[in-house]
Amino acid sequence: MLSRRWLKKQWRILQCRIRRRLFCSATVIAVTGSCGKTSTTHFLGKILSAEHSCRIGISDNGQEAMLENLRRLNRSHRFVLQETGVNGPGSLNEIVPILRPHIGIVTSIGQDHYRNFRTLEATAAEKGILIESLPDSGVAVLNADDPYVIAMASRTKARILTYGLSDRADVRATDIRSTWPERLSLTVTYQGTSIRIETGLFGTLLSNSVLAAVSGALAAGIGLKQCAAALKSVETFSRRMAIHSTSRRVWYILDTVKAPYWSIGKVLALMADVDAPRKTVVIGSFSDAPGSDSDKYRCLARDALNIADRVLFVGRKAIHINKMLTAETHGRLFAMESLQEAAKLLADDVVADEVVLIKSGNLEHAERLYFSQDNLLRCWKPSCRFRSSCEYCTESGLSG
Secondary structure: OOOHHHHHHHHHHHHHHHHHHHOOOOEEEEEEOOOOHHHHHHHHHHHHHHHOOEEEEOOOOOHHHHHHHHHOOOOOOOEEEEEOOOOOOOOHHHOHHHHOOOEEEEOOOOHHHHHHHOOHHHHHHHHHHHHHOOOOOOEEEEEOOOHHHHHHHHHOOOEEEEEEOOOOOOEEEEEEEOOOOOOOEEEEEEOOEEEEEEOOOOOHHHHHHHHHHHHHHHHOOOOHHHHHHHOOOOOOOOOEEEEEEOOOOOEEEEEOOOOEHHHHHHHHHHHHHOOOOOEEEEEOOOEOOOOOHHHHHHHHHHHHHOOOOEEEEEOHHHHHHHHHOOOOOOOOEEEEOOHHHHHHHHHHOOOOOOEEEEEOOHHHOOOHHHHOOOOOOOOOOOOOOOOOOHHHOHHHOOOO
8 A cells, every 4th residue: 555655755756847847948957976065066056046046955965855946946947956965776866867957067986975885886886877867968067086977977978077186177276275364266277268266265175166166157158257256255055164263263164064984084184284373173973984993083083183283082982092192192182072071171272363173973063162162052962963053953042
């Protein structure tokens, strides 16, 4: 017997298929990848929305979110921009037949999905379904610096537009700068024309997402000048390398949505280019890491201590670094079971203009370390499935 829930979902899918065909004049752009897809979608949305009506689906990137985005589509929309994620093999096969994108963007292939796919090849096979779905008249926007992504060019007859640092890339970034407190800027070159893009972002790591967004805009017929104007002083999406400051002039960089182990080293490396009186790194739990957690935590601790003045590990797995808490690391390395304990240390020992980088997964909501510095926080749950930042949660006491 068919369940009411299943029937309701099929009815929603049918509605969206009809709506997608009725409003087929809108250009549909889909973004996927192991990391960088939310930031790419965010930046591309800024560019598209500057002069056009754009329906944007971001952050919540499964089938249900896509259906909701399409349900709100109307004739005024010039573009539909949808971030697409995967939960396991076959996920994109449930999305792309309904979405029917004209332009597909793949940002990267990494180990974020280790539990579901185990290998990079399996992850690439799934992400490449988006590129296979493109019509011959479409455009595949591919990262030229990622061998797993650029290999997807063979899976489509659509036009290929590549981006990256490589000399082979169609859209190329050069002269990338971001030495704190300087914000990210880069020169983008396409078909012999170059333009300087000056953002409000922290670190060079986001340059890949900026470049992917510009390439997606170029594929949609928007020029470099319009891209640069739309991205002038742009800020990042919530909790993705987001820059905040406290009343005591402490800068916080919040990267608290996800923390796959393979990506943490790249984030830590950004602190090497920070010019500040003190640099603090806070690390929560990480994910998608085969093998021993204890070895990985200690490796991260050693790497972080080489870059930062203070390193805090927070959460129940912080005990993995206990053997490293010696006289030599005293005052520099800390293991704390709770966020409250870490928040107190950060509040009690402040240096003006210091930079505090917080890297953790979503369930911990480690952005509370920043919000608690100037606000009375009511919620200190060790784990929470609220998908947005704590400032939007009624339980936190921050939402007004």
